[in-house]
Amino acid sequence: xxxxxxTDTFGAGFLxxxxxxxxxxxDREADRLTELDSAIGDADHGANLKRGFAAVTEVLGKEPxxxxxxxxxxxxxxxxxTVGGASGPLYxxxxxxxGKTLGEDAEVTRxxxxxxxGAGVAAVSQLGGAQxxxxxxxxxxxxxxxxxxSSYEAARAAAEEGALATVPLQARKxxxxxxxxRSIGHQDPGATSSALLFAALAETAGAEGVA
Amino acid sequence: xxxxxxxxxxxxxxxxxxxxAAHPELTVDVERRVVVRRDAPVEGKVxxxxxxxxxxxxLHGGFxxxxxxxxxxxxxxxxSPVPDQMVRAAAAVDSGAGVLFVVxxxxxxxxxxxxxxxxAEDEGIQVAKVLVDDDVAVTDSLYTAGRRGTGGTLFVEKIAGAAAEEGQPLERVxxxxxxxxxxxxxFGVALSACTTPAKGSPTFDLPEGELELGIxxxxxxxRERRAMMTSREIADFxxxxxxxxxxxDGPVIALVNGMGATPLLELYGFNAxxxxxxxxxxxxxxxxxxxxxxxxxDMAGCSVTLCEVDEELxxxxxAPVQTPALRWGR
Numbered sequence: 001x002x003x004x005x006x007t008d009t010f011g012a013g014f015l016x017x018x019x020x021x022x023x024x025x026x027d028r029e030a031d032r033l034t035e036l037d038s039a040i041g042d043a044d045h046g047a048n049l050k051r052g053f054a055a056v057t058e059v060l061g062k063e064p065x066x067x068x069x070x071x072x073x074x075x076x077x078x079x080x081x082t083v084g085g086a087s088g089p090l091y092x093x094x095x096x097x098x099g100k101t102l103g104e105d106a107e108v109t110r111x112x113x114x115x116x117x118g119a120g121v122a123a124v125s126q127l128g129g130a131q132x133x134x135x136x137x138x139x140x141x142x143x144x145x146x147x148x149x150s151s152y153e154a155a156r157a158a159a160e161e162g163a164l165a166t167v168p169l170q171a172r173k174x175x176x177x178x179x180x181x182r183s184i185g186h187q188d189p190g191a192t193s194s195a196l197l198f199a200a201l202a203e204t205a206g207a208e209g210v211a
Numbered sequence: 212x213x214x215x216x217x218x219x220x221x222x223x224x225x226x227x228x229x230x231x232a233a234h235p236e237l238t239v240d241v242e243r244r245v246v247v248r249r250d251a252p253v254e255g256k257v258x259x260x261x262x263x264x265x266x267x268x269x270l271h272g273g274f275x276x277x278x279x280x281x282x283x284x285x286x287x288x289x290x291s292p293v294p295d296q297m298v299r300a301a302a303a304v305d306s307g308a309g310v311l312f313v314v315x316x317x318x319x320x321x322x323x324x325x326x327x328x329x330x331a332e333d334e335g336i337q338v339a340k341v342l343v344d345d346d347v348a349v350t351d352s353l354y355t356a357g358r359r360g361t362g363g364t365l366f367v368e369k370i371a372g373a374a375a376e377e378g379q380p381l382e383r384v385x386x387x388x389x390x391x392x393x394x395x396x397x398f399g400v401a402l403s404a405c406t407t408p409a410k411g412s413p414t415f416d417l418p419e420g421e422l423e424l425g426i427x428x429x430x431x432x433x434r435e436r437r438a439m440m441t442s443r444e445i446a447d448f449x450x451x452x453x454x455x456x457x458x459x460d461g462p463v464i465a466l467v468n469g470m471g472a473t474p475l476l477e478l479y480g481f482n483a484x485x486x487x488x489x490x491x492x493x494x495x496x497x498x499x500x501x502x503x504x505x506x507x508x509d510m511a512g513c514s515v516t517l518c519e520v521d522e523e524l525x526x527x528x529x530a531p532v533q534t535p536a537l538r539w540g541r
Contacts, residue, residue: 038407038414042264042289042429047219047409051287080326085264085290085319089326127322129356174318177356178349178427180434 006211009107014210015071016060021200023053029196036189040176044085045189052083052091068108072099072116086128086174087190090137093127094120110211114148114155121145128173135171135183137190139163144198151211156202159195166191219408223265223285230272234535237275238303244296246272247282251304257375257384258282258304261313261368262297263320264289266407266508267428270364273536279372280313280534288407288508289429291319297327301336309337309381311388313367315360316344317429339381341388343367345395345516347456348425348434359427362468362505362516363395366528369537370518373530387527391518396457398425398449399514401470402439405430405507424448428470428507442477446484449515454492459519462497464528465489466516471506473513478502481513497525504536 026033030046037045056075065071076096080088098120102108108116121141130136132143140162147158166188174190176183205211216222224241231239238247252258261271262284271283281304286292301310310331314324321342328338345363371388379387401423404413407430414430417423422445425434440448457463467482469475482501489496497520505514520528531540 034410038410038430040431042431043407043410043414044264044288044290048287048290081293081295083290084286084293084323086317086322088291088293088319089322128318173356175427175429175431178359179432180350182432182434 005209007209008211009109010068010210011107012065012068012071014204014208015068016064017208018201018204019053019060019071019075020057021204022197023057025196025200026050026053026193033189033193036187036192039186040171040179040183041189042175045087045193048083048085048087049091049193052079052088055082067102067104067106068113069099069102069104072096072102074099087193090124090128090190093123094141096120097123110148110152114145117148118145130173133169134173135166135169135176135188135191136173137188137194139166139169139188140191140194140198144194148198152202152205155198159198163187163191163195214406214408216408219411222408223287226265226268227272227285230535237535243299244285244292245282245300245303246275246285247300247303248276248280251281252306253281254306255308256306256378257308257381258301258306258310259313259368259372259375259384260284260297260300260304260310261364262286262292262300263315263317264291264429267506269503269536270505271368274365274368274534276532276534278376278530278532278534279368279537288409291317291323294323294327294330297324298330298334301327301331301338302334305336309339311371311375311381311384312338312340313364313371313388314340314342315364316342316357317359318356337381339385341367341371341385341392343392345392345397346427347396347398347452348427361399361428362397362466362514363392363518365466365504366395366464366516366518367391369532370524370527373527373532376530387524391524394457394519394524395516396453397514397516398452399427399433399470399512400424400445400449401426401433401510401512403472403511405471405510407508422512426512428505430507430510442481443484446481446488446515450485450488450492453515453517454494457517457519459494459517461519461521462495462525463489463517463519464498464500464525465496466504466518467499467501468505468514468516469503470510470512470514471503472509472511475502478513485515498528
């Protein structure tokens with residue numbers, strides 16, 4: 001693909017296709033997420049996210065929102081209404097806040113998306129009271145958003161690296177924190193699912209020639 | 212997997228349909244996952260609403276009825292319900308006197324109830340919240356999410372529920388709920404892991420001849436693994452952990468709770484040991500409740516919860532209650 005085919009802006013459709021890709025990835029990886037969650041949590045992460053993103057895909061398919069911001073806001077609201085647990089409000093807040101930050105513009109750039117997701121990540125951190133290093137989804141989200149300022153691929157790589165980096169950590173937030181030192185040696189399921197989001201984003205961008 | 216289910220996806224809905232058929236005194240909205248006492252809203256009375264993941268039955272749906280909860284919101288298995296459920300429940304039971312959310316300290320429950328409280332207040336419902344965090348197995352520190360809410364939930368729901376039934380105002384019901392939580396402590400032990408319908412295999416691997424000390428109610432491993440102990444040794448360990456943290460001056464109510472797969476024969480035997488330890492520690496026992504109340508699917512094991520009571524709390528404990536799982540005095 002030549003550089004002429006690459007576009008640096010995208011509309012609502014791109015984010016709808018991204019979230020559909022997330023739903024597919026989560027569906028495929030649900031058992032793995034649940035397996036990770038059974039080691040240090042309560043073995044429901046895969047099933048819960050699968051239900052949530054399937055609902056997101058359905059709602060976005062039924063009523064395609066007019067702008068990228070509206071896509072994220074609607075998806076976030078849907079996650080809060082269907083997922084439950086901690087991941088419902090946390091992922092829901094991530095997308096809702098990002099959507100509100102994007103506003104009503106019909107076209108946005110990767111830099112604006114990075115900025116919006118950055119606002120979403122800050123809201124997640126505030127809601128859950130967690131920081132990088134607590135062995136939560138933030139360990140993938142924070143570096144991913146930083147990477148997204150450079151490229152979609154950099155975001156994917158940073159998220160994956162952040163998720164892997166949770167293995168030796170002791171959990172200080174969420175259900176895994178109740179295990180104390182026994183949480184060490186297991187990859188965090190929330191950071192793993194967060195990495196899936198950015199892998200799907202990079203795939204969608206690659207497939208559509210969005211840079 | 213040997214489970215009496217159809218498919219994992221419909222486990223909660225199927226259970227609610229069966230619950231509705233068994234308990235005509237409850238209104239069960241299977242679709243929206245809300246269990247409400249049939250006579251709600253009760254004029255002039257504060258309504259208690261609780262909820263949490265399914266898999267802990269009879270908690271919470273089994274505690275809906277006069278003298279306890281006005282409504283319960285069951286989530287997916289081991290997953291907090293969503294704010295929509297709680298708002299719907301609050302709207303169904305609020306008589307204008309306000310609603311008290313009873314929330315177990317798990318991140319998911321806390322976040323969803325927080326969002327629900329905001330939404331309910333937007334609808335003009337006065338909401339107060341009490342956080343239950345009675346589990347002494349989890350050491351509290353600045354860096355953790357705090358202690359888990361487990362068996363103490365039953366004490367909070369029963370005693371604050373009785374205060375609400377008496378017609379006490381929201382502020383007062385909330386204060387009583389907090390007092391019960393502050394005076395309740397729990398410790399749990401697993402003799403086996405449990406199997407969630409979604410996963411279909413045990414949540415952790417516990418070899419024959421070993422047990423987990425300091426477990427919660429979500430099939431997660433505990434704080435420590437040891438070689439199998441006798442009922443006597445487990446009682447010594449669990450009761451000591453609770454008493455050392457609670458340091459009761461007065462009488463307690465004791466809850467000897469089964470995690471789901473331990474028969475009453477064993478629970479009563481364990482209770483005998485619990486009473487012995489308490490007598491040795493000079494802790495007078497005012498009331499005792501033995502049974503499966505705050506469970507963790509098919510986990511074998513038990514927990515001990517003590518609630519230090521004063522005259523008022525004991526009177527409210529003895530007050531009539533009429534729910535599927537707890538019923539006395541009327």
